[in-house]
Structure formats: structure tokens, C-alpha cells
Amino acid sequence: MYADVIVDISSGQLDKTYQYRIPESLAAAAVVGAPVVMPFGHGKREGYIVGLSEEPKIELERIKPILAIKEGGEVIESQMIALAYFIRENFGATMNDALRTVLPVKQAVRRVEKKTVVLAAGADVAGDALALARRRKHVAKERLLCELMRVRELPWETVTEKLAVSSATVQALAREGIVKVRAQESYRNPLTGMLGFPAGGGESGMEAVHRAAVPAGETGLNEDQRFIHDRISADLAEGRHRTYLIHGVTGSGKTEVYLSVIGDVVRAGRQVIMLIPEIALTYQTLRRFYHRFGERVSVLHSRMSAGERYDQSLRAKRGEIDIMIGPRSALFTPFQKLGLIILDEEHESSYKSEMPPKYHAREVAVERARLSGASVVLGSATPSLESYARALKGEYTMFTLKRRAVPGARMPAVTVVDLREELSAGNRTIFSRVLQEKIKERIACGQQTMLFLNRRGYAGFVSCRACGHVMKCPHCDISMTEHGDGMLVCHYCGERQKKPALCPVCGSRYIAGFGTGTQKIEEGVKKMFPDARVLRMDADTTKKKEDYGEILSAFSCGEADILVGTQMIVKGHDFPKVTLVGILAADLSLNSADYRAAERTFDLLAQAAGRAGRGELSGDVVIQTYQPGHYAVRAAAEGDYEGFFRKEIAFRKALLYPPASHVLAVLVFSAKEERADAAAALLSGAAAHFLSDNAMTTTMVGPAPASLAKANDRYRRMIYLKESDYSSLVALKNFLEGYILYSEQFKNAGVQFDFDPVNGY
Numbered sequence: 001m002y003a004d005v006i007v008d009i010s011s012g013q014l015d016k017t018y019q020y021r022i023p024e025s026l027a028a029a030a031v032v033g034a035p036v037v038m039p040f041g042h043g044k045r046e047g048y049i050v051g052l053s054e055e056p057k058i059e060l061e062r063i064k065p066i067l068a069i070k071e072g073g074e075v076i077e078s079q080m081i082a083l084a085y086f087i088r089e090n091f092g093a094t095m096n097d098a099l100r101t102v103l104p105v106k107q108a109v110r111r112v113e114k115k116t117v118v119l120a121a122g123a124d125v126a127g128d129a130l131a132l133a134r135r136r137k138h139v140a141k142e143r144l145l146c147e148l149m150r151v152r153e154l155p156w157e158t159v160t161e162k163l164a165v166s167s168a169t170v171q172a173l174a175r176e177g178i179v180k181v182r183a184q185e186s187y188r189n190p191l192t193g194m195l196g197f198p199a200g201g202g203e204s205g206m207e208a209v210h211r212a213a214v215p216a217g218e219t220g221l222n223e224d225q226r227f228i229h230d231r232i233s234a235d236l237a238e239g240r241h242r243t244y245l246i247h248g249v250t251g252s253g254k255t256e257v258y259l260s261v262i263g264d265v266v267r268a269g270r271q272v273i274m275l276i277p278e279i280a281l282t283y284q285t286l287r288r289f290y291h292r293f294g295e296r297v298s299v300l301h302s303r304m305s306a307g308e309r310y311d312q313s314l315r316a317k318r319g320e321i322d323i324m325i326g327p328r329s330a331l332f333t334p335f336q337k338l339g340l341i342i343l344d345e346e347h348e349s350s351y352k353s354e355m356p357p358k359y360h361a362r363e364v365a366v367e368r369a370r371l372s373g374a375s376v377v378l379g380s381a382t383p384s385l386e387s388y389a390r391a392l393k394g395e396y397t398m399f400t401l402k403r404r405a406v407p408g409a410r411m412p413a414v415t416v417v418d419l420r421e422e423l424s425a426g427n428r429t430i431f432s433r434v435l436q437e438k439i440k441e442r443i444a445c446g447q448q449t450m451l452f453l454n455r456r457g458y459a460g461f462v463s464c465r466a467c468g469h470v471m472k473c474p475h476c477d478i479s480m481t482e483h484g485d486g487m488l489v490c491h492y493c494g495e496r497q498k499k500p501a502l503c504p505v506c507g508s509r510y511i512a513g514f515g516t517g518t519q520k521i522e523e524g525v526k527k528m529f530p531d532a533r534v535l536r537m538d539a540d541t542t543k544k545k546e547d548y549g550e551i552l553s554a555f556s557c558g559e560a561d562i563l564v565g566t567q568m569i570v571k572g573h574d575f576p577k578v579t580l581v582g583i584l585a586a587d588l589s590l591n592s593a594d595y596r597a598a599e600r601t602f603d604l605l606a607q608a609a610g611r612a613g614r615g616e617l618s619g620d621v622v623i624q625t626y627q628p629g630h631y632a633v634r635a636a637a638e639g640d641y642e643g644f645f646r647k648e649i650a651f652r653k654a655l656l657y658p659p660a661s662h663v664l665a666v667l668v669f670s671a672k673e674e675r676a677d678a679a680a681a682l683l684s685g686a687a688a689h690f691l692s693d694n695a696m697t698t699t700m701v702g703p704a705p706a707s708l709a710k711a712n713d714r715y716r717r718m719i720y721l722k723e724s725d726y727s728s729l730v731a732l733k734n735f736l737e738g739y740i741l742y743s744e745q746f747k748n749a750g751v752q753f754d755f756d757p758v759n760g761y
């Protein structure tokens with residue numbers, strides 16, 4: 001046996017592996033991830049086994065033997081390498097890509113001095129200044145004071161960029177003694193920076209840890225929450241490691257349960273990884289964690305530089321923090337004594353990587369927990385079909401929270417409106433009569449409304465009404481979207497073009513946009529309710545990352561009556577004054593071509609509905625649709641998850657889709673169309689051979705053009721393989737990988753594997 005060994009895991013040169021012979025005496029201990037000592041140059045070095053093989057890659061006499069396998073040692077690196085191997089095996093990727101995913105690469109962090117703006121005046125003086133600014137319509141001042149009264153201190157960039165307050169305005173407030181500008185060293189903890197607290201200030205880490213040490217019994221969980229907490233904590237105390245699924249309606253207090261369990265784990269001297277989809281990593285959420293655990297919490301997010309991320313993983317490894325919050329990639333935080341991994345909103349499609357290795361964070365979390373003797377908690381108001389099916393089988397332990405946690409808060413009342421009837425009654429607007437009535441009521445009594453559309457841009461696509469020609473992106477096989485500035489934009493590759501005045505095919509003048517976008521809704525709202533203050537949040541108004549927080553904080557400060565947006569307004573935010581949620585076209589997401597369309601629609605509707613009436617005021621939800629009878633719409637309106645699950649799982653069983661079966665999606669792509677076709681045909685032929693040689697009953701569909709048949713100038717072909725036994729699919733994938741490696745045909749074509757795809761092709 002031979003071992004591939006990497007010498008330095010922090011250098012980024014991960015593809016550089018060396019082959020060594022494994023002596024008989026070490027054969028049993030030589031597993032992927034094992035730390036080894038081997039001869040290197042003129043001396044000895046330490047490294048890790050990242051692969052095993054039967055065949056030597058160079059002449060036998062040049063291969064040296066491994067000298068020893070270390071015991072104990074740097075346990076965490078070994079675990080991460082074993083995890084990379086798991087990802088490589090189960091999700092199809094090179095070991096390199098897998099290692100790069102799990103190991104942080106060394107990068108220096110630049111330290112710079114940071115300026116902050118601090119509230120200097122007391123609450124009453126600041127309150128008077130705020131009232132004055134409101135009266136005089138000094139909106140920038142108002143924004144700044146409103147924000148500072150909540151958080152006391154804000155980074156300078158947040159003030160000038162996110163809040164768009166000029167430095168002159170800040171200086172004016174400083175002269176009046178209401179604010180102060182302070183300079184300090186860069187934040188070691190990005191969380192404190194994001195929240196606007198100075199490092200080590202605001203509230204002291206010790207205080208917060210002390211508070212975390214208060215027994216969970218005093219944090220005020222209700223009976224249902226306490227039951228879950230007690231069960232999980234009893235398992236933890238007795239060293240039983242499981243995967244739990246908390247199925248709790250929106251606002252049922254899942255986060256409060258996480259916080260109390262995290263407290264237990266941290267008190268026991270172990271660490272916690274808290275995964276939250278990036279879009280839900282909001283100020284409000286982070287602040288809750290900081291208030292509970294102070295400086296022992298850190299965060300990873302996509303805006304951080306490689307250096308800042310490396311810095312945080314180093315802090316985790318040294319034991320300077322106990323809790324890491326972040327999206328999918330936070331899963332690889334190198335905690336030495338990991339005790340718990342939580343996946344909030346576990347149904348979110350962002351938990352599946354869209355880049356190779358196309359791993360699913362849920363499966364990798366369960367494996368990481370197994371390797372480090374930790375537990376996993378999954379939480380959602382609308383669990384993925386996968387998790388719910390496993391919970392029903394007893395593979396996961398399930399808990400249910402059926403009521404909202406805030407005393408007196410009830411689930412909203414839902415009205416489903418049939419848009420066909422609206423049209424036949426002569427209403428040609430995009431707002432049904434019921435919705436118009438309810439919006440008026442809200443404006444009259446100073447409550448807020450959210451209007452939700454599952455689509456972005458001004459209009460759907462642009463086509464010629466004379467010849468039917470559709471304007472498509474020259475690089476991707478999809479229609480371009482019209483924007484308000486007269487431009488056509490490809491939402492896949494970003495291509496921008498001026499909208500032509502005449503049809504490029506027949507020369508007709510009747511070329512126009514179809515469908516409805518958020519921008520058009522915003523215009524419609526302004527026309528129908530001229531007195532209402534309206535904000536819009538979609539991909540176009542949130543180009544910079546800060547825009548997102550700015551719009552949300554403006555809305556929660558009461559600067560608007562109505563917020564119009566895409567699905568990004570649905571996540572993670574709690575607006576106590578929102579008492580009406582309107583879903584304008586529930587069917588839009590039902591008509592997409594992939595097997596998860598109904599599940600995605602149900603999730604979106606249920607989550608959007610969950611935004612209404614989160615505070616003490618009760619809420620109303622209006623769902624507008626052309627398909628009021630569809631089971632996803634009906635179940636979401638009734639808040640009937642189980643009913644939806646039964647219908648949907650029957651469909652998946654009938655058509656052999658996950659979780660009833662497993663699917664391996666194989667994407668073949670090339671810049672030349674013939675090459676893509678030839679490579680796909682070759683691959684499906686090889687797969688067919690393998691299936692018959694091994695008497696497998698796998699169903700093969702394709703090759704066929706992907707629904708996005710061309711993207712970024714590459715032609716895309718798909719092969720789908722459906723099989724109930726996952727390990728048989730893995731064997732087939734391994735065979736195809738070998739086949740690709742030795743076939744000339746794949747020199748100019750790429751292949752990507754995707755197990756149980758979540759994102760369409």
C-alpha cells in the first residue's frame with residue numbers, strides 16, 4: 001500500500017502531495033487524515049495522509065517508507081482531512097478542491113485604525129434632538145440618531161456609507177455635544193465591528209460569560225421550549241450524540257432554545273458552530289448572540305477578506321472563542337473540542353454548495369459531529385423533505401413547537417385570493433380588492449405592510465409582439481430582464497445591453513417587456529397609495545452589501561409604510577409593526593422546471609406568511625394566486641406542513657426523486673457544442689456499461705440539454721441517474737471519474753457531479 005502525503009496544510013499548495021510506502025507494521029493505522037513522520041530531503045518532516053492507493057506513481061526504488069504514525073498530535077487537522085475525504089467520496093470532487101474547502105489558507109490580516117461615532121448625550125437629550133430632526137425633516141440626522149439610540153456606537157464607514165450621513169452632519173452633531181468621533185485599533189472580532197461595539201467595550205466579555213453561566217432555568221423558556229432543552233441537555237450530559245430536528249412555526253422560539261443549549265455546551269467546556277444562511281445573518285440575529293455570550297462569539301461572512309477569515313479560524317483553534325456563527329463555510333471552523341453544530345433554517349437551498357465540491361452542509365455537519373463526538377440540531381418552520389422523512393424513520397429525533405412564543409401572539413389569518421376572479425370582476429391591477437382594502441387600513445392606523453414578489457427586475461422578459469422574438473443573453477441561453485434605466489440585464493452572467501428600439505429580427509416597433517417585477521409593483525403602489533412611503537428591496541437596490549441593512553433598518557425605524565421586495569425580505573427579520581403581508585403572485589415559483597418547485601413554493605409562502613404579526617399586534621396575510629387549489633398553496637395557507645409533506649412525498653416516490661430515491665446529476669460542458677454532445681454521449685455509454693456489468697437497476701435519463709442550455713459561453717448537457725442505494729451511485733461516480741481521467745475526449749470538456757441536486761440546471 002502507498003500513501004499520498006501533504007507536508008504543509010497552510011500554504012495553499014495543497015495539490016503538492018508526495019507518495020510514500022506504508023510498512024506492514026503501520027498498515028492498520030494508515031487511514032486518511034493520519035498524521036505521519038516521513039523522510040523529506042535530507043531530514044524528516046511531519047505531514048498528513050490525504051489518499052491511499054495500491055499502485056506506485058513513480059519508480060519503486062524512489063519511494064521511501066513512512067517512518068511513524070503519530071498518536072494524538074494535532075487532532076483537529078486529522079479530522080478536517082478526514083472530512084475532506086468524506087466530501088470527496090460522497091459529493092464528487094478532487095481531493096484538492098475538498099481540502100481547499102475544509103482547510104483555512106494562511107493569509108496576513110492588515111490592521112488599520114478604525115473610527116467610530118459614539119452617542120455622547122443622554123437618552124433624553126438625544127431623544128429631543130431626534131424629535132427636532134424629525135420636525136425639521138433632517139432625514140440624515142434622524143437616521144443617524146435613530147440608529148445610535150439603539151446601539152450607542154457605529155463604525156465610521158457604517159455611518160457614511162450604509163446610513164449615507166455626510167461627515168458635515170456628524171461634525172454638526174459633535175459640536176452640539178450629541179455625538180463624539182472616536183479613533184481606535186481595528187476589531188479583532190468582526191462581530192463587534194458589525195454590531196458597532198468597540199472591541200472589549202460595550203459590555204465586557206466577562207460579564208457576558210458570567211451571565212451565560214446562569215442556569216438555563218432562569219432564562220424564561222416556556223414549557224414546550226424547556227422540554228426540548230431538557231431532552232437535548234440530558235443527552236449531552238450523558239454523552240449521547242444525536243441529530244435533532246426542531247420543527248417549530250415561525251416565531252415559536254427556536255432561537256431561544258438554541259441559545260440555552262449553546263449555554264450548556266459552552267459551560268461544559270466545548271464549542272459550538274451555528275450555521276445561519278447568509279441572507280438571515282442580520283444585525284438583529286447577531287446582536288442576540290452577542291448579548292448572551294459577548295466576546296466569546298465570532299462570525300464569518302462573505303464580506304470578510306481571506307486574511308480576516310484565517311484570523312478567525314486561528315482564534316477558534318487557540319480557544320479564544322467558543323461560538324462561531326456563519327453560513328455554510330463556518331462548518332469548517334477548527335474548534336478542538338466541538339460539542340454542537342446547529343443548522344438554523346435547515347431547509348435553505350444555500351446549504352448546498354453550488355461550486356464543486358457540491359456538498360450539502362447538513363450531511364457534512366452530521367459527519368463532522370460523528371468525527372468529533374458532537375451533536376447536531378436542525379431547525380426550521382418548513383423542514384426539508386429529506387430531514388422530515390428521516391425524522392419520521394427515527395434517524396433524527398424530532399421536536400415540534402406549534403405556537404408562537406410571545407405571549408398573546410397568534411399565527412396570522414390567511415386569505416387566498418383567486419386572481420382569475422379578480423380579472424373577471426374587472427380588476428386589472430396587480431392588487432386584489434381585498435389586498436387594497438387591507439393596505440388602506442394599515443396606512444390609516446400607522447401599521448406596516450410587506451409586499452412580496454418572487455421575482456426581481458422591472459419586467460420578466462422582453463419580446464417582439466409582431467414576430468415573437470425574445471431578447472436573449474448572447475452568452476447564456478436565457479432571456480434578459482428589462483430594468484428601469486432602459487437596459488437589458490442577464491441575471492446569470494451580468495451582461496448588460498441597451499434595450500433596442502426596433503426588433504432585431506423583423507424591425508417592428510412593438511418590442512416590450514412582459515410580466516411584473518418588483519420595480520413595477522413599487523410604481524403601482526405609489527400610484528394607488530400616493531401618501532404611502534414605500535421602500536423596495538431586491539437584487540437591484542442591494543448591489544452593495546451595506547444596502548441590505550440600510551433598507552431593513554430604515555423600515556424597522558418606521559421610515560416607510562410599505563416594503564416591496566423579493567424573497568430576501570422574508571428571512572431573519574422581526575418587524576413588530578408589520579401586520580400585513582401580501583404575496584402578489586404565489587404561482588411564480590410553482591412553474592419552474594425542477595422537482596423542488598412545490599417545496600420551494602410552500603417554504604416561501606409559509607415563511608412570508610410568518611413575517612406578519614410577530615409582535616403583539618395580530619397579523620393578516622393575503623396570498624394572490626392563479627392556482628388556489630394547488631396543494632402547496634393550500635397547505636401553506638392552512639399552515640399544514642404535515643399535509644404538504646404527505647402529498648409531496650407521494651409525488652417524489654412516484655417519480656423516484658429525493659428523498660424517495662437518490663439522484664446523481666452529471667453536468668457536461670464545453671465551449672464547442674459538438675464536444676459537449678460527444679462527451680455526454682460517451683459518458684452515458686460508459687455509465688450504461690457499468691450499470692449492466694454490475695446488474696444495477698439505476699434509471700438513466702439523458703443526455704439532454706440542461707434547462708440553462710448555454711451559460712457563460714459554454715454548452716451544457718445533463719445526465720440524471722436515479723438510484724435508491726447511495727453507495728452504488730458513489731461507486732458509479734468513482735468509475736466515471738476514472739473513465740474521464742483516461743479518455744482523450746474530456747480534454748476540452750468539463751464534467752461536474754452533483755448528488756441530490758438542490759439547485760436547478
Ligand code: ADP
Nearest residue numbers: 220221222250251252253254255256405406407
Ligand atoms: P424562532 O427562532 O422560532 O423564529 P425566536 O426564538 O426568534 O423564534 O422567538 C420569536 C420571538 O419570541 C422573539 O421575539 C423572542 O424574543 C420571543 N420569545 C422566545 N421565547 C420566548 C419565551 N419563552 N417567552 C417570551 N418570549 C419569547
Ligand code: ZN
Nearest residue numbers: 464467503506
Ligand atoms: Zn420582431
Ligand code: ZN
Nearest residue numbers: 473476490493
Ligand atoms: Zn448571460
